[in-house]
Amino acid sequence: MSTATASTLSHGTATTLPPARKPRPLAEFLSTYVFSKDHKVIGLQFLFSTLLWFLIGGLLALAVRWQIAWPWSDVPVLGKLFAQQGGQMAPEFYTMLFTMHATVMIFLVIIPILAGAFGNFLIPLMIGADDMAFPTLNMLSYWFMWPAFFAFGASFFVEGGAASSGWTSYPPLSTNVASAPGSGWGQTLWLIGLTMVGVSSMLGSVNYMTTIILMRAPGMTMFRLPMTIWAMFITAILQAFALPVLTAAGFMQLSDRTIGTGFFSPEGNVVNNAIAGAGGGQPLLWQHLFWFYSHPAVYIMILPAMGMVSDILTTFARKPLFGYRPMVYSIAGIAGLGFIVWGHHMFMSGMNPALGVTFMVSTMMIALPSAVKTFNWLGTVWGGRIQFTTSMLFALSFVSMFIIGGLSGIFMAATPVDIFIHDTYFIVAHFHYVLFAGTAMGVWAAIYFWFPKMFGRTMNEFWGKVHFFLTFIFLNGTFFTMHILGAVGFPRRLADAYHYETFHHLQPLNAFMTWCAIGMVASQAIFAANFFWSMFFGPIAGRNPWNSNTLEWTAPSPPGHGNFDFQPVVHRGPYEYSVPGADKDHLMQTDPPNALATAAAAAAH
Amino acid sequence: MNASAISIPHGHDGHSGGHDDGHGHHGPVLQYQPGLPLTRGKLIMWLFLSTEIMFFAALLGSYVVLRFGAPVWPKPHHVHLSEPIGAFNTFVLICSSVTIVLALEFARANKAGIAKFWMLLTLLLGMLFLGVKGYEYQAKFSHGIYPQAPRGLIYEKPDLYYGSAVRARLGEPAIIDKLKELDDTPADQLSAEQVAARGRLQQIRKMVASPEQQAFDLAVVADQVMPLPTEGPGGSHDGGHGGHASGLNDIFPWLRLPAVIPGGNMWASTYFLLTGFHAVHVLVGLIVFTILLFYKLGPKQAGKIENAGLYWHFVDLVWIFLFPLLYLF
Amino acid sequence: MGSRLGGIFWSLIFLAVPVLGVATFAVAPSYNIWLPKDVSEHGSSIDSLFMFILALTGVVFIATEGLLFWFLWKYDAAKAKGPATYIHGSHTLEVVWTIIPAATLLFLAIYQMNTWADVKMRRPAMAPTVEVVARQFEWRLRYPGRDGMLGTRDDLFLTNDLHLPVDEDILVQLKSMDVLHSFFLPNLRIKQDAVPGMKIPVWFKAKETGQFDIVCAELCGWGHYKMKGRVTIESRADFDRWLEETYARQEATQPAPEDVVAPAAD
Ligand code: HEA
Numbered sequence A: 001m002s003t004a005t006a007s008t009l010s011h012g013t014a015t016t017l018p019p020a021r022k023p024r025p026l027a028e029f030l031s032t033y034v035f036s037k038d039h040k041v042i043g044l045q046f047l048f049s050t051l052l053w054f055l056i057g058g059l060l061a062l063a064v065r066w067q068i069a070w071p072w073s074d075v076p077v078l079g080k081l082f083a084q085q086g087g088q089m090a091p092e093f094y095t096m097l098f099t100m101h102a103t104v105m106i107f108l109v110i111i112p113i114l115a116g117a118f119g120n121f122l123i124p125l126m127i128g129a130d131d132m133a134f135p136t137l138n139m140l141s142y143w144f145m146w147p148a149f150f151a152f153g154a155s156f157f158v159e160g161g162a163a164s165s166g167w168t169s170y171p172p173l174s175t176n177v178a179s180a181p182g183s184g185w186g187q188t189l190w191l192i193g194l195t196m197v198g199v200s201s202m203l204g205s206v207n208y209m210t211t212i213i214l215m216r217a218p219g220m221t222m223f224r225l226p227m228t229i230w231a232m233f234i235t236a237i238l239q240a241f242a243l244p245v246l247t248a249a250g251f252m253q254l255s256d257r258t259i260g261t262g263f264f265s266p267e268g269n270v271v272n273n274a275i276a277g278a279g280g281g282q283p284l285l286w287q288h289l290f291w292f293y294s295h296p297a298v299y300i301m302i303l304p305a306m307g308m309v310s311d312i313l314t315t316f317a318r319k320p321l322f323g324y325r326p327m328v329y330s331i332a333g334i335a336g337l338g339f340i341v342w343g344h345h346m347f348m349s350g351m352n353p354a355l356g357v358t359f360m361v362s363t364m365m366i367a368l369p370s371a372v373k374t375f376n377w378l379g380t381v382w383g384g385r386i387q388f389t390t391s392m393l394f395a396l397s398f399v400s401m402f403i404i405g406g407l408s409g410i411f412m413a414a415t416p417v418d419i420f421i422h423d424t425y426f427i428v429a430h431f432h433y434v435l436f437a438g439t440a441m442g443v444w445a446a447i448y449f450w451f452p453k454m455f456g457r458t459m460n461e462f463w464g465k466v467h468f469f470l471t472f473i474f475l476n477g478t479f480f481t482m483h484i485l486g487a488v489g490f491p492r493r494l495a496d497a498y499h500y501e502t503f504h505h506l507q508p509l510n511a512f513m514t515w516c517a518i519g520m521v522a523s524q525a526i527f528a529a530n531f532f533w534s535m536f537f538g539p540i541a542g543r544n545p546w547n548s549n550t551l552e553w554t555a556p557s558p559p560g561h562g563n564f565d566f567q568p569v570v571h572r573g574p575y576e577y578s579v580p581g582a583d584k585d586h587l588m589q590t591d592p593p594n595a596l597a598t599a600a601a602a603a604a605h
Numbered sequence B: 001m002n003a004s005a006i007s008i009p010h011g012h013d014g015h016s017g018g019h020d021d022g023h024g025h026h027g028p029v030l031q032y033q034p035g036l037p038l039t040r041g042k043l044i045m046w047l048f049l050s051t052e053i054m055f056f057a058a059l060l061g062s063y064v065v066l067r068f069g070a071p072v073w074p075k076p077h078h079v080h081l082s083e084p085i086g087a088f089n090t091f092v093l094i095c096s097s098v099t100i101v102l103a104l105e106f107a108r109a110n111k112a113g114i115a116k117f118w119m120l121l122t123l124l125l126g127m128l129f130l131g132v133k134g135y136e137y138q139a140k141f142s143h144g145i146y147p148q149a150p151r152g153l154i155y156e157k158p159d160l161y162y163g164s165a166v167r168a169r170l171g172e173p174a175i176i177d178k179l180k181e182l183d184d185t186p187a188d189q190l191s192a193e194q195v196a197a198r199g200r201l202q203q204i205r206k207m208v209a210s211p212e213q214q215a216f217d218l219a220v221v222a223d224q225v226m227p228l229p230t231e232g233p234g235g236s237h238d239g240g241h242g243g244h245a246s247g248l249n250d251i252f253p254w255l256r257l258p259a260v261i262p263g264g265n266m267w268a269s270t271y272f273l274l275t276g277f278h279a280v281h282v283l284v285g286l287i288v289f290t291i292l293l294f295y296k297l298g299p300k301q302a303g304k305i306e307n308a309g310l311y312w313h314f315v316d317l318v319w320i321f322l323f324p325l326l327y328l329f
Numbered sequence C: 001m002g003s004r005l006g007g008i009f010w011s012l013i014f015l016a017v018p019v020l021g022v023a024t025f026a027v028a029p030s031y032n033i034w035l036p037k038d039v040s041e042h043g044s045s046i047d048s049l050f051m052f053i054l055a056l057t058g059v060v061f062i063a064t065e066g067l068l069f070w071f072l073w074k075y076d077a078a079k080a081k082g083p084a085t086y087i088h089g090s091h092t093l094e095v096v097w098t099i100i101p102a103a104t105l106l107f108l109a110i111y112q113m114n115t116w117a118d119v120k121m122r123r124p125a126m127a128p129t130v131e132v133v134a135r136q137f138e139w140r141l142r143y144p145g146r147d148g149m150l151g152t153r154d155d156l157f158l159t160n161d162l163h164l165p166v167d168e169d170i171l172v173q174l175k176s177m178d179v180l181h182s183f184f185l186p187n188l189r190i191k192q193d194a195v196p197g198m199k200i201p202v203w204f205k206a207k208e209t210g211q212f213d214i215v216c217a218e219l220c221g222w223g224h225y226k227m228k229g230r231v232t233i234e235s236r237a238d239f240d241r242w243l244e245e246t247y248a249r250q251e252a253t254q255p256a257p258e259d260v261v262a263p264a265a266d
């Protein structure tokens, strides 16, 4: 992996690489590409690691889908890997599959790819800094991912298998070692992995905040920051304030499991004839602590994508962002409200129903800032001159799909409706629309968009569009149908639901969804091929292939150590496209003040 | 404010963590427009501390939820907590907060020697705090109060399970030997108290061995093993151990019979959780102080000392919350 | 970048989203892939709330996705003439599209509260009809018997086979012996987690007779998928007869020992 990075970087425009130091080639190599403190290399390390885990998470999803469509049938290919029962999966294996699918996707893919890969790569470049404020800390934030990779990876091979109490790990199932096979070592490793991811995010987020506050180029006021940076900034704040709560809860669960305290087990709780720890605790306490983090976390998993999509939409609509300040305030609003809605995951949990009412109202309100964002994206596209690049298509589909995922959230926010659809596929539909159809599409948009800056070459547009088309079709085939499945009440996390009279007729629909999922994962081969081929053989990009405005496009592609070969000075906001009277259709943030353009800009306000 | 609060408009300041010097810079040294008049080190320290606030807020919140959700909660002296010791430790920490400030002042004034003295004193005070904490933990352990179930000797009520646990303990080979030894010791080699206790112990052995145990018997057993002090001004507790010197477990420490403390398990879990994480933070502070002692504590190190001090004040502050919550209510 | 044909093609792809989306919901009921039959008294208010939100979000969905399509179609760079409109936003629009959704959502929030209170807050004043104790992986049921009190000698014990009288208030006392479970009656629009250490009341009224599924809707271990029960709703007369018969059978097979009541006593 690092070799790949190494050779591509040296493929880049020749201006930037330092003359090689002869005496210590190995040390040189290690410090440049492995233990590098350069934010761009760290960003790419995050990118490659997370893409790899994305693949693993996708394969786990396929195994999940296989079981739902054709329960207890022999699993092709993968079956050989877990042939405990002649190629067919055991029910406890199924619980492990979806637990680890979600864990991998959330903690090893989406969060680190947004903050770790793009946050790292883009923040210094877009604010005009030479690196992060604390490069060593930054490097550590990547290397703390490895214990997590090992912990999660190893957990598949320990006695009892990996964690299997859902990604939510509700006790007592997760704390009582006797309650499920995966609640043994697998769960302990899960908690360790989670803590390590937490440390990594924590190191990253304080560093990002410091960098953004203190290291903006002259003239780059807060309200001239691109939306990507605003989103990263507020996401970092969310991380910093929500994550410690999960870490604390994780330690409590760990101590319940290993030394036998009873924070989350009630007095005298007996599972499978085994007494769970000291007792006297409360199972619901974990849920409160977990969702206090994990609800804000769902916004951690989408805000950066929202920011990046905003930048991409303006570039390819050749139009200023509609409502810059409302866009900023709405991100802040989502983040703020995000802290007071966690109870909407617990409407059926036995929590006081009166408390449910307050959570319902705050949840309804959190749709408002999202509405503002959606309408402003539409406003941005309106009146533009739209260039249908691959990146733009993914960005547009982010908007289109986020609407679906967001609107389904309204159903669940309505407490009486949630009585019926809680823990059904309606929920599964909701979060795959926001997470996969939303965030992952945003990530692809960003990959196609910033690939030239990362590797100095552009990705192939034709195959990019084929990739988009297939992914878009298959994704809707897989996930849209989950809504109507949920309307029947089809429960999630069931290895086989067809023995219920209510659900037995739903197998053909599930089979259809599984075929779509297979198609979706298969389509990614096109992406992978395009990605690696373009890294080495794509057309040379130049500094600013998309005629975009923000600072990173003034740097060489790929930028050298220290990023900028001149001192960037910012004269205007990031979205001055199609300024009347200007001599080109975009005014970069660093372009010297031009009397004509300034006058026009003033007139338009 | 002070000198280090003024930001340095260069790409690198003292706190940038140091770039690897394998490559030189190829662009210019960049100029920035900082949004706050703080050094990087100080800003990131403040941010880090705000995450720490959330961490302890979660722990304290859990404590409050668990405590008020529990049907019974032991009073501090049921569980051998001693307010004077806690108050003393609070005092120690507050002093150490003062000494670290003095260390900073003298470092700024370029009096490295004096600064080092105060730093050393801070370190010693921190160690004293941990020492006292360790003593308190030891006192808990000696009463069989552990955060975890298998080693802990706490029972919620004197029920049949409790009775059989006592019987099991008395039936352990090592204990049987010890008991025999005790029975055989001539009375003049024992103190009067021990002689009396030996008599009570023999009675108890009879009680738990009897097949017709009554709930009443078990309550008597519990009271002999570790009598819970009565509440109110007349309540019996001495300062040192905060314990019940007349209990069998106190008189014969090797006995370690299970004891009845209603709500004691959850109390122990939360007590060790909160004070344990606090102690870990103290320990980290001590390591930082030790490292700082290797430097010449002049104005050049003032930034580091200031950050260490910020952290230390935070640790102090957490204790100011913990002390009343755990010892006084 | 992007030929004229490209723009048309991609706009239509985005148009397909609302078209096929609405179509999916439109045809689903005719394939019986829809809300299952509702036999509860409160269920219709849940279902109509579902339909109301579906209509509301449906309008928003069609409008926003439609606009997106229209803008893509109209402002395709290969088709539209001249430069893009240079505009940074509109204060009026921002206010309008904040206030309208705010009002809508606030209305929705208030509108639904009554139903929620009916199902989860206004507990009928009565003794429990039946106690349901969830455990890995079955539903243990306990009827109070003739004296109407749980925890006495004439309690009736069963697993997975819940019988309830029609047209009467039912109060279930829900407990769990081990881990979390969730008592889900799709046809009665009831769902409630069972939490060890808690006693949670669940109430409803069935308005039709029949046999329906009891589903466990909270992950409870490897056997979660098979934690299945059945609920039989029957007339009062049938119910009483069933109660008698089952009790007689229980007495015959296992004379209730003294301590049967002890472990489950409240
Ligand atoms: C990126 C991730 C993400 C995002 C952005 C959201 C966004 C929202 N979520 Fe989601 N949610 C998840 C990820 C996410 N969620 C996950 C992973 C779970 C399940 C966890 C588990 O149990 O495993 C979950 C579960 C979940 C539940 C619990 C369901 C249950 O278990 O019973 C609820 C309940 O209220 C909910 C609500 C919402 C709401 C109201 C929003 C809102 O923010 C959406 C706002 C957006 C819009 C509304 C669309 C745009 C607006 C307009 C076009 C304006 C006009 C609209 C109206 C007037 C209605 N979510």
Ligand code: HEA
Binding pocket: A051, A052, A054, A055, A057, A058, A059, A061, A062, A064, A065, A098, A099, A101, A102, A103, A105, A106, A110, A165, A166, A167, A168, A428, A431, A432, A435, A436, A440, A478, A491, A492, A493, A494, A495, A517, A520, A521, A524, A527, A528, A531
């Ligand atoms: C970010 C989060 C995320 C993502 C992306 C996905 C993606 C997918 N998910 Fe997942 N899912 C969750 C989060 C996510 N999921 C969560 C939180 C749960 C709940 C778990 C629980 O109940 O505890 C869940 C549960 C869940 C279930 C329900 C299981 C159950 O309840 O019984 C199902 C069933 O269909 C499912 C299916 C899928 C499918 C088919 C995909 C597909 O979209 C996957 C597609 C994968 C790819 C397309 C891989 C692409 C690979 C590359 C791009 C790599 C290219 C490589 C290089 C360039 C090197 N998921």
Ligand code: CUA
Binding pocket: C134, C135, C137, C180, C181, C182, C216, C217, C218, C219, C220, C221, C223, C224, C225, C227
């Ligand atoms: Cu019981 Cu799931």
Ligand SMILES: [Cu+2]
Binding pocket: A294, A295, A298, A341, A342, A344, A345
């Ligand atoms: Cu949420």
